[in-house]
Amino acid sequence: MKLITKLGTLAIAAGLAVPLATGCASTATTPAPGGASSGAAAQNVTLDWGFWNQGEAGNKMWQGLADEVNKQHPNITVKLTSPPFADYFTKLQSQLAANEAPCIMSMQSLRLPAFAQAMEPMDELLKTSGFNASEWNPAAIKALQNNGKQYALPYGISTVVLYYNKDAFKDAGVAEPKPGWTVAEFEAAARTITEKTGKPAFGQSFSDLHMFSTLYAYNQARPVDESGKLTLTEGKMVDAFTWYTGLATAKKVSLVPASASDIPWGEQQFVAGNVAMASDGSWNISSNATQAKFNVGVTTLPGKGTFSANSGFGISKNCKYKKEALQAIQVITGAKAQETAAAAGTFPARTAASKTFYDGLATKLDSKTPGYSAQAKAAIEGSSGDALPFLSTTKWDQTTKTIAREFILAYTGSQDPKKTLENVQQTAG
Amino acid sequence: MARKRSEGPAALGFLVPSVVGLTIFVMVPTILAIATSLFDWPTFGDVEFAGLKNYRRLFARGSTFPAALRNTIVFTLVIVPLNLVLTLGLAFWVATSRWRRFYRVLFFVPVVTPTVATSIIWKMIYQPGGILDDLLSRVGFTMPNLLGTGNTALMAVVVVVIWNGLGYNTLIFSAAIDQLPDDVIAAARIDGASGWRQLWHVKIPLLTPAIFFATTITMIHAFQVFAQPYVMTAGGPGTATVTVVMDVYQTAFQGGALGAASAPAMVLFALILVVTAVQWLGQRKWVHYE
Amino acid sequence: MLLRVRHAVSEGLLLIVALLFIFPIVYTVASSLKPAGEVFSRPPTLVGSELRWANYTEVFEYAPFHRYILNGVIQSGLGTVVVLIVSALAAYAFGILRWRGRDQTLLAYLATMMIPQEVLVIPMFLLLQRLGWINTWQALILPWAFGAFGTFLLRQFFLSLPYELVEAARVDGCNHWQTFLRVILPLAKPSLAVLGVWTFITYWNSFLWPLIVVNDIVELGNVSIGLQTFFGERGAAWNLILAASVIAIAPTILVVILLQKHLVKGIATVGLAGR
Numbered sequence: 001m002k003l004i005t006k007l008g009t010l011a012i013a014a015g016l017a018v019p020l021a022t023g024c025a026s027t028a029t030t031p032a033p034g035g036a037s038s039g040a041a042a043q044n045v046t047l048d049w050g051f052w053n054q055g056e057a058g059n060k061m062w063q064g065l066a067d068e069v070n071k072q073h074p075n076i077t078v079k080l081t082s083p084p085f086a087d088y089f090t091k092l093q094s095q096l097a098a099n100e101a102p103c104i105m106s107m108q109s110l111r112l113p114a115f116a117q118a119m120e121p122m123d124e125l126l127k128t129s130g131f132n133a134s135e136w137n138p139a140a141i142k143a144l145q146n147n148g149k150q151y152a153l154p155y156g157i158s159t160v161v162l163y164y165n166k167d168a169f170k171d172a173g174v175a176e177p178k179p180g181w182t183v184a185e186f187e188a189a190a191r192t193i194t195e196k197t198g199k200p201a202f203g204q205s206f207s208d209l210h211m212f213s214t215l216y217a218y219n220q221a222r223p224v225d226e227s228g229k230l231t232l233t234e235g236k237m238v239d240a241f242t243w244y245t246g247l248a249t250a251k252k253v254s255l256v257p258a259s260a261s262d263i264p265w266g267e268q269q270f271v272a273g274n275v276a277m278a279s280d281g282s283w284n285i286s287s288n289a290t291q292a293k294f295n296v297g298v299t300t301l302p303g304k305g306t307f308s309a310n311s312g313f314g315i316s317k318n319c320k321y322k323k324e325a326l327q328a329i330q331v332i333t334g335a336k337a338q339e340t341a342a343a344a345g346t347f348p349a350r351t352a353a354s355k356t357f358y359d360g361l362a363t364k365l366d367s368k369t370p371g372y373s374a375q376a377k378a379a380i381e382g383s384s385g386d387a388l389p390f391l392s393t394t395k396w397d398q399t400t401k402t403i404a405r406e407f408i409l410a411y412t413g414s415q416d417p418k419k420t421l422e423n424v425q426q427t428a429g
Numbered sequence: 430m431a432r433k434r435s436e437g438p439a440a441l442g443f444l445v446p447s448v449v450g451l452t453i454f455v456m457v458p459t460i461l462a463i464a465t466s467l468f469d470w471p472t473f474g475d476v477e478f479a480g481l482k483n484y485r486r487l488f489a490r491g492s493t494f495p496a497a498l499r500n501t502i503v504f505t506l507v508i509v510p511l512n513l514v515l516t517l518g519l520a521f522w523v524a525t526s527r528w529r530r531f532y533r534v535l536f537f538v539p540v541v542t543p544t545v546a547t548s549i550i551w552k553m554i555y556q557p558g559g560i561l562d563d564l565l566s567r568v569g570f571t572m573p574n575l576l577g578t579g580n581t582a583l584m585a586v587v588v589v590v591i592w593n594g595l596g597y598n599t600l601i602f603s604a605a606i607d608q609l610p611d612d613v614i615a616a617a618r619i620d621g622a623s624g625w626r627q628l629w630h631v632k633i634p635l636l637t638p639a640i641f642f643a644t645t646i647t648m649i650h651a652f653q654v655f656a657q658p659y660v661m662t663a664g665g666p667g668t669a670t671v672t673v674v675m676d677v678y679q680t681a682f683q684g685g686a687l688g689a690a691s692a693p694a695m696v697l698f699a700l701i702l703v704v705t706a707v708q709w710l711g712q713r714k715w716v717h718y719e
Numbered sequence: 720m721l722l723r724v725r726h727a728v729s730e731g732l733l734l735i736v737a738l739l740f741i742f743p744i745v746y747t748v749a750s751s752l753k754p755a756g757e758v759f760s761r762p763p764t765l766v767g768s769e770l771r772w773a774n775y776t777e778v779f780e781y782a783p784f785h786r787y788i789l790n791g792v793i794q795s796g797l798g799t800v801v802v803l804i805v806s807a808l809a810a811y812a813f814g815i816l817r818w819r820g821r822d823q824t825l826l827a828y829l830a831t832m833m834i835p836q837e838v839l840v841i842p843m844f845l846l847l848q849r850l851g852w853i854n855t856w857q858a859l860i861l862p863w864a865f866g867a868f869g870t871f872l873l874r875q876f877f878l879s880l881p882y883e884l885v886e887a888a889r890v891d892g893c894n895h896w897q898t899f900l901r902v903i904l905p906l907a908k909p910s911l912a913v914l915g916v917w918t919f920i921t922y923w924n925s926f927l928w929p930l931i932v933v934n935d936i937v938e939l940g941n942v943s944i945g946l947q948t949f950f951g952e953r954g955a956a957w958n959l960i961l962a963a964s965v966i967a968i969a970p971t972i973l974v975v976i977l978l979q980k981h982l983v984k985g986i987a988t989v990g991l992a993g994r
Contacts, residue, residue, distance in 0.1 A: 053936075053951065054951065055951060056781050056783075081935065082948075084930075084947035086947055087947055090683075091930055094841055096473050097841055098844055258556045258557060258577055259662045259666070260662050260666055261576075261659070261660060261662050268759060272756055272757075272758075272760060274759070291756055292756065395685070398679055401664065402493075404663055405663060405666065405668065405671070409665075412578070414666070415667070437818040439812075439816055440821075443809065443816070443895070443899070444808070444809055446805045451828075451867075453846075454862045454863070457842070457846055458843045458846060459834055461842035461845070462834065465838075465841075523733070526730055532733065533979065534975055536737070538968065539744065541972060541975065542968050543924055543942070545947075546960070546961060546964030546965075547743065547747075550961075553746075553750075553758075563763055592743070597917070604913060638878065641875070642871070642872060642875045646868070652833075653835050677838055681837060687841055690837075691838050695834075697833075697835065705833065706826060709822075709826055
């Protein structure tokens with residue numbers, strides 16, 4: 001290799017070996033007059049906001065909220081980028097590796113343990129920002145905490161509930177479930193419907209939230225303990241998992257995913273009309289009923305309790321304008337914004353906006369399925385009382401893939417459930 | 430073939446754009462990637478020198494790497510010969526047809542279709558209750574859950590990978606066949622060679638440069654199969670369809686551990702290099718150049 | 720007479736094989752015309768309850784898909800041009816010129832293809848950050864334009880050209896540059912077409928790198944990225960995804976058809992065949 005190119009290579013390699021400290025992708029267009037503590041005219045600031053793609057209509061709505069920030073704080077401009085949801089976190093990883101994470105970082109409560117390190121705890125900032133905890137659903141706030149610190153402000157809150165096909169229940173002559181129904185009632189309904197229709201009544205799933213919520217409702221088994229450690233081999237979990245897999249292998253009332261890549265199997269099969277019951281999030285309470293060609297009913301999971309999860313907006317650690325970022329976030333999750341989101345079908349994190357949500361649901365769906373919005377309200381309120389925020393581990397993304405790969409062996413009966421849990425625990429624990 | 434003066438300096442001139450680009454955009458990231466494998470490099474947090482720890486962890490209990498390596502090798506051993514035989518055969522067959530241009534494009538369509546779409550469609554075809562199941566049950570045959578059973582998952586994915594890539598080698602061989610020198614073939618026919626003999630003793634030897642190229646490239650790609658198993662089976666059931674590149678991707682982007690992800694990539698790299706080098710050295714024995 | 724029957728049978732069989740082969744694509748197109756909930760219906764159907772052509776217009780409402788196609792065409796086109804130029808020059812050095820260490824260097828070149836892209840993307844990202852090229856056109860086109868694949872392919876072609884042509888040109892007083900331009904390149908059209916098609920498709924379908932380096936999805940995103948936007952947080956719009964995939968096939972098929980004529984027998988007897 002020529003000398004010039006050799007030197008060039010060494011220079012580049014040496015330069016890259018030094019950790020980069022370029023800060024996050026935000027810029028100031030006018031330097032602040034005087035010092036930072038003057039409290040005088042605020043500097044003009046452009047903040048990057050990363051939020052997963054919400055579809056064209058959804059993106060427009062959130063962009064509208066971003067523009068609203070500028071109306072309330074003329075010195076702050078928010079620039080929204082919308083990577084595809086499936087890859088948002090992949091991209092985030094590489095952005096973090098290069099210290100290029102967006103100032104306003106959207107985060108799921110499910111993934112918070114993995115990313116909390118990269119986010120700035122908000123507690124101090126919130127104290128001087130006019131934050132009033134009583135305006136918010138407590139579960140929504142708690143879900144975005146990690147080790148006691150608040151890392152993001154929520155825009156919604158969801159629990160896992162049980163959706164069922166009203167028409168199928170009617171045809172099979174089974175009484176519709178009520179919130180708080182038991183596992184025995186669930187199994188009886190499943191058995192009758194399976195016999196009458198010849199098709200399995202329940203759809204199993206690999207979706208972490210959905211599946212583990214169903215197990216939790218069975219006997220309060222939890223996959224991850226308070227300290228963030230994976231606890232799959234613990235007694236209650238083994239019992240619950242054996243029951244869950246037994247629905248397909250022993251009792252034959254449940255439809256099993258076709259492969260380990262069919263993560264949201266049960267939920268999809270339900271909407272397609274192939275199974276009569278499935279666990280799914282309350283975030284789909286509007287879309288499931290809209291998309292399905294049959295009458296959808298919704299109630300709590302069989303048993304007691306469920307997991308809750310949500311998403312919110314936080315501040316990346318390398319953001320240069322943390323105070324401004326919080327101001328922006330407060331507008332995006334402000335009362336007006338929450339009303340907009342609620343009307344669009346997202347169950348809001350601010351308690352005041354929930355009426356708008358149910359009203360919107362009623363307008364949209366009560367004509368198709370009478371009483372749907374009332375049923376939705378009962379299901380959501382019934383499940384929220386016993387809902388626990390879903391805790392995950394720091395390597396949760398990878399763990400969910402291991403879970404799908406191993407669990408399918410248990411679902412199809414090729415491997416003992418206990419051994420399956422042990423395998424996953426060993427690989428991912 | 431002695432040259433009066435070495436054509437080295439001229440070669441350098443022609444190679445400048447390639448070498449400059451290669452150095453900046455290939456060598457630098459490559460060296461960095463190799464170096465990364467010796468470090469504990471989490472996405473955020475401190476980078477620490479780890480020596481061979483990442484490599485040792487590959488073979489620790491609970492690691493998916495041994496299964497991934499085994500699957501990757503199986504993939505390659507099955508895909509490469511099958512692909513070559515099928516594409517060569519298809520290319521010769523298409524060459525006899527009046528509509529060969531149409532067929533070339535038709536067989537090429539899966540190559541240009543986004544992998545996401547083809548993997549989803551094949552998943553639907555393979556699904557219990559799907560089209561394949563439906564057809565086979567009409568003939569009285571119950572199909573097992575192909576993607577959900579350990580024994581069949583790998584082969585089911587192999588079918589899709591081969592189907593996806595068939596068109597490309599077919600195109601290359603078709604082009605090569607179309608350009609087989611008429612005079613040599615005519616001479617062979619005069620000598621009495623026709624049909625299979627002509628194929629085996631005349632045409633195929635003339636095609637060996639193309640075959641060599643296709644073998645090398647197909648092999649390098651087979652070692653790096655990732656998208657189809659990822660979308661169709663996510664590596665399951667169990668570890669039946671995990672591949673090395675899948676392992677790399679998941680460790681890097683879902684486990685947030687770049688150093689740990691580079692180690693299996695380096696092992697794969699070494700493997701491919703050795704196999705290709707062996708092929709390369711054996712070139713002289715069976716490839717007929719000008 | 721027997722020969723004609725045999726030929727007809729052969730043609731017929733080939734057609735059947737081709738139709739079976741293309742069935743999954745037909746299934747894709749058919750499913751792309753189904754209403755939203757029916758893509759996964761059991762028992763499976765080829766045609767849904769209606770032919771929902773609206774799926775195709777909805778693709779463009781759900782996402783600015785025309786933009787993704789335009790971006791893809793530009794990136795793939797420019798990328799192909801760069802690759803063709805760089806690879807042809809390098810292939811001349813490796814295939815026509817003779818110098819010590821030529822084959823070993825080529826092997827080293829080839830070695831660079833053996834490292835999975837997945838492990839190179841982060842270092843590449845860091846490098847481009849240094850260059851200030853994040854979220855730019857050059858970031859999408861240049862980093863992968865210097866791979867060894869093109870050089871290798873063209874080198875194989877060049878090697879099977881009759882060396883007498885080169886010697887004749889040199890005797891005529893041509894220097895290497897002129898030999899390259901006037902003798903080799905015209906003869907290499909078929910191989911250039913093959914490489915062009917491959918490169919275009921690779922850029923067109925590339926996903927991981929654009930995902931990482933692009934922030935303005937609408938400005939710079941290609942079709943693969945665009946397709947992923949249909950996978951939302953709350954599930955995927957499968958019928959739209961399939962429709963978008965069908966749309967995505969179109970430009971690449973066009974490229975193949977256009978370059979087809981360069982892939983047939985030329986006047987000179989050159990190609991991937993030995994002599």
